């Protein structure tokens with residue numbers, strides 16, 4: 001039996017002792033803020049003692065609504081190391097989802113960025129936020145919006161010393177939490193235990209996954225509210241690497257400047273971010289020579305991104321994962337032997353979702369329970385399990401029944417596996433849209449559209465898009481006598497009441513009837529096929545599934 005469980009604590013201890021001067025850099029609206037692991041360790045302990053005094057107990061949840069910055073990173077070690085649970089909340093979600101998430105998680109404290117204070121104020125509802133005792137604004141001054149019981153971060157820390165003793169925690173202590181809102185219905189909460197985060201961190205460090213080292217300068221562009229920024233803050237600390245946080249809403253110029261001036265060696269984000277950076281670089285000179293690898297995930301990487309970065313001597317590592325898998329599950333590394341293949345073949349493999357990370361297992365089943373052939377053509381649903389893959393959702397027996405099979409997680413991703421073991425997603429079982437790495441529920445949208453009095457029926461599908469991956473298009477059957485001219489604007493106005501801009505369909509198409517399956521359900525497949533050759537929106541690309 002090991003003498004001590006697998007927890008995050010030794011990662012921080014080691015970074016403080018071995019790399020006290022290694023830097024943590026954040027881009028802020030006022031300029032770059034710099035600190036070191038030595039200073040970080042002190043601040044993290046001060047935060048832990050402030051949490052203690054605020055009455056945060058073992059297993060209590062502490063929510064964050066923050067962008068990528070050093071203060072958010074302080075909560076990453078302070079909250080779980082103190083025995084509480086760090087619950088990162090996605091501020092891009094519709095208000096109703098945020099209300100559900102905060103209420104379901106019973107968050108006791110909320111850490112909120114000043115630039116997101118309005119988002120929280122707009123979602124604030126005394127009943128849904130009943131568990132929230134205090135809002136800590138992660139800035140120097142309180143914003144000019146109505147947030148009850150708000151206090152600034154520095155005031156929250158004031159008076160607390162760094163001589164806080166970390167508790168000894170069991171490996172199965174809940175440490176993190178993140179909601180996933182892919183499918184219909186309410187978002188589903190995934191809990192991360194100490195040992196899940198430990199295992200995932202160790203896997204990230206291996207060369208078989210991402211091979212993060214102490215010489216690396218790590219810049220997670222993927223938001224820290226998306227599965228702990230894919231685990232990069234933990235892995236960078238475990239390695240003793242330098243951290244670079246891009247702060248609120250970085251644009252491509254900000255990212256290029258950070259890479260160039262801070263010497264970033266590895267960065268990570270969804271394809272949309274890299275398409276933006278590549279476009280920015282087209283007519284500008286930027287020295288990205290320190291950059292060695294770009295981890296692209298959350299949605300499929302277009303081959304052109306791999307080729308363009310290759311031209312600059314930068315390796316794209318395409319990775320697949322889910323909130324449920326902590327998240328990294330596969331990485332499309334160049335497998336031993338592939339160096340000998342011709343370049344196009346290499347790119348084809350590297351554009352797939354990749355090779356399973358050591359420590360995890362998967363299987364692919366068709367027609368219920370028949371394993372597929374690993375021939376790159378046979379396809380089925382991907383099931384995965386392992387030490388950092390969850391086997392249940394928080395308080396959701398309904399979803400547990402449908403999404404798990406014993407220890408196996410049903411991913412909802414329809415995949416092929418080639419003879420080399422590269423997994424490739426060819427479709428999704430669930431009817432959802434992923435735009436810029438963020439989910440849109442097509443069913444929720446079509447229910448909202450059908451609430452319009454001049455709409456008889458509506459179906460929403462995701463259309464492939466060069467920039468965003470997918471964008472929603474609404475197919476609408478107008479009610480008899482409806483004014484077709486004003487209807488699209490009417491639908492938009494209705495949706496705007498409840499949904500953020502980026503959820504709104506890019507186009508509304510009128511049809512006579514929504515195609516149905518034999519059992520009377522909407523057949524989106526038929527709809528997709530019917531309109532496969534028609535350009536419906538600007539930026540549309542051919543559907544890879546056709």
Ligand code: AMP
Nearest residue numbers: 180297298299300319320321322323413
């Ligand atoms: P989330 O839980 O929000 O991280 O979403 C997980 C889902 O995003 C997966 O089940 C896939 O459908 C999709 N996804 C994640 N990474 C990729 C990728 N590299 N390529 C295509 N789809 C991806």
